[in-house]
Amino acid sequence: MTDVTQIELRAPYLVFIGDTDVPSFAKTGFGIVQWRRQQVAGQLRFAGNSLDLGVPDMDIQQAVAAGVKSILIGVAPIGGSVGPRWISVLAEAAAAGLDVVNGLHLRLEDFPEIVAAAQASGAALVNVRVPPPGLPIGSGNKRSGRRLLMVGTDCAVGKKYSALALAAAMSGAGINASFRATGQTGIMIAGNGMPIDAVVADFIAGAAEVLTPDNDPQHWDVIEGQGSLFSPAYAGVSLGLLHGSQPDAIVVCHAADRRNIIGSPQARIPTIAECIDLNLRCGRITSADIQCVGVCVNTTGLAASEREPYLAALSTELGLPCVDPMTDGCEPIVAHIRRCF
Amino acid sequence: MTDVTQIELRAPYLVFIGDTDVPSFAKTGFGIVQWRRQQVAGQLRFAGNSLDLGVPDMDIQQAVAAGVKSILIGVAPIGGSVGPRWISVLAEAAAAGLDVVNGLHLRLEDFPEIVAAAQASGAALVNVRVPPPGLPIGSGNKRSGRRLLMVGTDCAVGKKYSALALAAAMSGAGINASFRATGQTGIMIAGNGMPIDAVVADFIAGAAEVLTPDNDPQHWDVIEGQGSLFSPAYAGVSLGLLHGSQPDAIVVCHAADRRNIIGSPQARIPTIAECIDLNLRCGRITSADIQCVGVCVNTTGLAASEREPYLAALSTELGLPCVDPMTDGCEPIVAHIRRCF
Secondary structure, rough: OOOOOOOOOOOOEEEEEEEEOHHHHHHHHHHHHHHHHHEEEEEEEEEOOOOOOOEEEOOOHHHHHOOOEEEEEEOOOOOOOOOHHHHHHHHHHHHOOOEEEEOOOOOOOHHHHHHHHHHHHOOOOOEEOOOOOOOOOOOOOOOOOEEEEEEEEOOOOOOOOHHHHHHHHHOOOOOEEEEEEHHHHHHHOOOEEHHHHHHHHHHHHHHHHHHOOOOOOOOOOEEEEOOOOOOOOOOOHHHHHHHHHHHHOOEEEOOOOOEOOOOOOEEEOOOHHHHHHHHHHOOOOEEEEEEEEEEEEOOOOOOOOOOHHHHHHHHHOOOEEEEEEHHOHHHHHHHHHHHOO | OOOOEEEEOOOEEEEEEEOOOOOOHHHHHHHHHHHHHHHHHEEEEEEOOOOOOOEEEOOHHHHHOOOOOOEOOOOEEEEEEOOOOHHHHHHHHHOOOOOOEEOOOOOHHHOOOHHHHHHHHOOHHHHHHHOOOOOOOOOOOOOOOOEEEEEEOOOOOOOHHHHHHHHHHHHHOOOOOEEEEEHHHHHHHEEEOOOOHHEEHHHHHHHHHHHHOOOOOOOOEEEEOOOOOOOOOHHHHHHHHHHHHHOOOEEEEEEEEEEEEOOOOEEEEEEEHHHHHHHHHHHHHOOOEEEEEEEEOOOOOOOOOHHHHHHHHHHHHHHEEEEOOHHHOHHHHHHHHHHHO
16 A cells, blocks of 8 residues: 555644634534534634534634644635635634644635744644645555445435434444545544545545555445536546445435436436446446445435335335435444444 | 637647657657657657657757747656756757647656746747646536547557547548547647546546537547546546547447456456446436447457457457457448448
8 A cells, every 4th residue: 555644633623713604604613513522622703703613712822722733714605705814813823833724725825924823833734625645546455444435326415414424323333433534524524534526537546545544354434425426527536436445335325306417407316226236336346245235315305294205115115224314313224234244 | 618728739849859769668759750740840869869750850950940839758768867968958949939848747847947948938838747727627518529439448458549540540531530639648649638637536527528629510529538447546537538528439449368457456357348338328427329339459469360250259249340450440440430420
């Protein structure tokens, strides 16, 4: 293999909110608090901002005193600006020795005030959308340990949420399992990971191999999926991730009311059976015994009365546990994994 | 679509050989002379080098007088060094106003002498391994014109050669056809193209869309393939290229004596029928009527007596023209394309 490793963040965290007051722009901050509450020391809001992650308010000085190691930008203000007040606070954090962690499209290196502060203190500037250097070409060599990959009938069907929920449910059931993040929000939640869609094309599978190295034979990596083999825009990412992940198992994620691929309205969403079949067929190239162990469906688009019959019919059709992880949890899939492995 | 375009080179060319005297290190130079002889004004060899592309020797001054617009590095000395004499000659060319075109892994911008010379004269420095900026996400929107993509059972099975040979045969038969390059050698031969495996993963399909934009309804793009859907290392590139190319037709390329995937000896080469089937299945996502129109086999690994029976049996099995383009040419495939379209 290689000495190249995934991105790693240092906890505990101070989550930066600043003046962003639109909850939907703070998905990263809410996600970190939801899934990794124990890593979060507090939040930093500008005076008068009522958006609240439900954790203690702190300024930089208080964060340092509380042992905080990193400040994470927990918001993505679409169309909003990263103003001078942001830069000033992030530079103050860097000067105090906190790593600055950024999941936005901007690069921290483009702000001289932050760069100078980090250089003086030795703090790291971490852009979680930037892959680590030196990634290898994929080898396809078999690795030890178990792996499960979320795959999708489309983008944005709940693959990250499902992987986090399944990893938590497996851990709760006494299985040694780790969530493996492949996108910027997942990386900020997990504290490590690989921004797979930002890797140069030749290295997609190799990056997935770095993300999920040899492990204990009974350990499970639960890998956040990206895109879909059926997406005209992103299928290449999905296939490289499938091959590099070498999954023993896949779980298909689907949105119940989606009819056409996001961004490509001329392309139809495949059936879940088609999605399983193509992923297993392609996945066998690096994992001969790959199997599907369940389906996670986002059913928010269905009427309340339709939800249970829909999932029950799907489960009968496929012979697999089919759940909405938001409402049902992932325990039926965990039980099925126990039976299969 | 977008205003982003592929890489474009300015002909005629002076092909730089320098002190490289190993013919296998000069594949790019030989390829340019073989396929685009009319674009090549001459070669530049250091005194005493007997390696000969079969074109006139020229120094920079003579090249300028002959109207040369670009100097192309026509060699890739593996393990060899790019010495100070190289830099000095390339800087002299840049100072004289010639674009400097580089397909090696180095970047011309890292040589201050070349950069300064180019800035003074206005010459361009072109690294053909570096994708153009601003590539879009793939849309999957249907484009006008016909497209044919070379796909492979593995890497390094003759996809570039086959595409060049088929495009030439189609042109020879009066079909309006253009070779579309997706790798550095192909780009230097074609004079334009897109280094698809160097694109960031999210933009593979979008880059292929930029490479093969709307065209006349009867025009054919003959697109150089990359990798293989069956390659554990590179399949993501291949799938993104397949989706972005929207091919009306594919031709499968295969090496008759290959048993295992290059670089992944644990992975077996698929049958040609399997390769056709998976490419058509995945390709239908952006090109509903995609079909396979032929097979190009590199038969150099077979005994001379085996060659014809092998191709005949394959042709019978698949119901498609099967040729070795090196020895048979591509005319049977051209004839089949005429029947199908």
